[in-house]
Amino acid sequence: MGLMVGERIKILLVLEGGECAHWLAKALARNEDFVVDWSADALLADRRLLLLPQLSCGKAIE
Numbered sequence: 001m002g003l004m005v006g007e008r009i010k011i012l013l014v015l016e017g018g019e020c021a022h023w024l025a026k027a028l029a030r031n032e033d034f035v036v037d038w039s040a041d042a043l044l045a046d047r048r049l050l051l052l053p054q055l056s057c058g059k060a061i062e
Contacts, residue, residue: 008032008033008034008035009033009034009035010034010035010037011028011034011035011036011037012037012038012039012045012048012049013025013028013036013037013038013039014038014039014040014041014042014045015038015040016040018040021038021040022038025037025038
C-alpha cells in the first residue's frame with residue numbers, strides 16, 4: 001500500500017544533538033512530501049507516538 005496523491009510522509013527525529021537535528025530536519029523538510037518534527041528526548045518522543053490517533057502498520061506516526 002503506497003501513498004495516495006497529496007499525502008505527506010511524517011517523520012519524527014529523535015536526536016540528542018540539537019544542531020545536528022536542526023540541520024537534518026531542515027534538509028528533510030526541503031522535500032515537500034515530508035513533514036518533519038524533532039525531539040531530543042526518547043521518552044517524550046515515545047509518549048508523543050502513543051498519543052497520536054493516526055496509525056500506520058500498527059504503529060503511531062507523526
